[in-house]
Amino acid sequence: MVSKKTMLANLLLAFVSVNTVLDYGESSYSGISNYHANIRRMASVKASFISRNGVPPISHSFSTTPVLTGSRVYHATDYGADPSGKLDSTDALEQAISDAFRSQVEGHLIQGVADLGGAQLHLDGGTFKISRPLRLPKIRGGNFMILCGSLTASPDFPTDRHLIELLPSSSSFSYEDVTLKDLMIDSNFRGGGIAIVNSLRTIIDNCYISHFVTNGILIQGGHETYVRNTFIGQHINAGGDRREKDFSGIGINIKSNDNAVTDVVIFSASIGILIQGQANMLTGIHCYNKATGWGGTGIYIQAPGFTQTRIANSYFDFTGIVAEDPVQLHITGSFFLGNAFVLLKSLKGVAFGINIVDNMFSGDYTGVPTVQLDQSNSPFTKIEQVVVDRNNARGMVLKSTVARGSIWRNGTTWTVDFSRALLFPNLIKHVQYTLHAGASFPRHILRNASGNRVTVETELPTSATLHVAVDQSTVGYT
The missing domain is CATH 2.60.120 (Jelly Rolls)
Structure with missing residues (x-):
């Protein structure tokens, strides 16, 4: 029999309104002439995101009295989920997540985001088939983890969705300190792997994401998502796959600011990492997704005029880096193998504050330059503080400033x-x-x-x- 408290909670969830999530990936071009205006704008936007007083108040009420006094670990199999992967487990997993979000303790994280007290959905090493995305409830909460198991998309999973979605009901931050750890995500060529939208301080750690057709990981809006120790590939291979020319999708799609990707391998995708936000940091990345010769790109920086991206200590394996009108771009300590190179692409002729230093390039002696310019749209005319130096090349033409x-x-x-x-x-x-x-x-x-x-x-x-x-x-x- 369902308790009165559970019935009230379910009624509360039913009345939460669902609003359209804003897409923070769309950004207008801002050249050097608008640089200071953009700085002020970005500072204002960032301050409004992270200020405790700037976050809209919680749109619904919830009890601050602890609901659960015992363990906050919710086991998927306790809810009837099938760990063999034969039966659909979507309903069972959703119920477990819903219960975890009702295990609030006193206090909050950021204003209006309830502290779930370290609640966990534990998959216990099982493989669970799902037919629709696992979404967190329309309750603002954090200090929550999903861990230790495998999720696979069923044949009727929506092709435009992700297996796990942190998708809030409004433009305000709904989730904070959510960790996805030790997971195998198999999209079964039906959609994407993980979508993190409008969330604060999210961690994706030690995950393996495969068979996606859109994004392995989508990071949109929000602030400070950290992806680390993770393997991402559309097709599971070890390089030289005969289907390489047909690889599609994006390993990690970042439409957000202030994120970090560390110690990540992207082994098959059309684009390894697509960056459309500012102030992101990438270290220890190994990209051997679709080779440049097949039209692939290791890292594509599509934030013209306001880049602020740092790439360090990475390995570009037959696939390199493309940056559109880069402003404040730092590439250092990396190895480019198999004629992989850095391409600066002009849209409105801006190249400002670029450091490409202390890298190694290795090619096949066919005369490929280490750093190249694409001026097919417009010549570079605003060139300031660009330093390409202290690199070395074997079998490639060494370019420098x-x-x-x-x-x-x-x-x-x-x-x-x-x-x-x-x-x-x-x-x-x-x-x-x-x-x-x-x-x-x-x-x-x-x-x-x-x-x-x-x-x-x-x-x-x-x-x-x-x-x-x-x-x-x-x-x-x-």
Whole structure:
């Protein structure tokens, strides 16, 4: 028999309104001219997200008195879920999650988000088939975990949904400190794996996500989602799959700010990580999803004019990095194998605050440049504080924004050609040179520095060596 307290809770859930979730992935282009306005806008938006006084008050009431005095671990099999994966377990798992969200303790996390006291849905190592997404209740709560088991989509699972969805009923933050840990997610080519929408401080840890056709992980809106120690691939392989040219989907789709992806392998997808938000940090990433030769991209940064992305200590295995109009992009300590390269793509000609330093590149000696420019839409015209330096390459053409060269001849003109080494065409902003002519000291002049070539001329013929150092980067605006 259902208790009065349970009946009241169910009635409360039934009256919660469901509103359309805002898509924070759509962002307008903001160039250098609007840089400071964007800084103020982002600071204002971020402050409104994380300020305790800025979060809308809870739209429904709930008891702050502890509902459960014993264990807050809810076992899937206790609710009749089938751990063999033969029968549909959606209803049982949803009921277990619903009960976990009623196990509130006194106090809150962020204002209006109830503390669930460390409640857990424990899958006990079982495999559970589901026919619709597992969604958290329309009750704002946190300090909750789903762990230790496998979820697989049934043949009739919706193709436009994800197996686990943190999908709030409004634009305000509904969930905080939710952990998805030690899970095998098999989308069965029916949709995506995990969707984290408008949530605070979410952790995806030690998960294996496969057979998705949309996103392995979608992070939209919200703040500080951490993905770590996780394997993601549309097709389970170890590289060189015969279906590689047909890989589709996105391993991790980030439409949000201030997130971190650490120690993650993406082994098959069209795009390993798509970034459409700002201030995200990626470290220890191994991308060997669809190779560049088949049209794949390891990391695609689609946040033109306001990038603020840091990529460190990662491994790009036959697939590289693309960044659109990058502003404040840092790529360091990474290894690019199999002609993998970094591509800067111009939409409105902006390249500002870029560091591509201390990386290693290895190719097949076919003349592929380590860093490339795509200026098919527009040439780069706003180039400031771009540093491509201290990289090394084997079997690829090493590109840089600084270069040194020398030439000896007997005559009146000396020309050092840096066009093969320098990244930007016809953009030498600083030149230092020394003309070493032995005991003589002829009068000389820097005659030309265009086309990435430096020419020095002497008044009289002489035998000398010209040493030149050039730099394409500047500090400040011109």
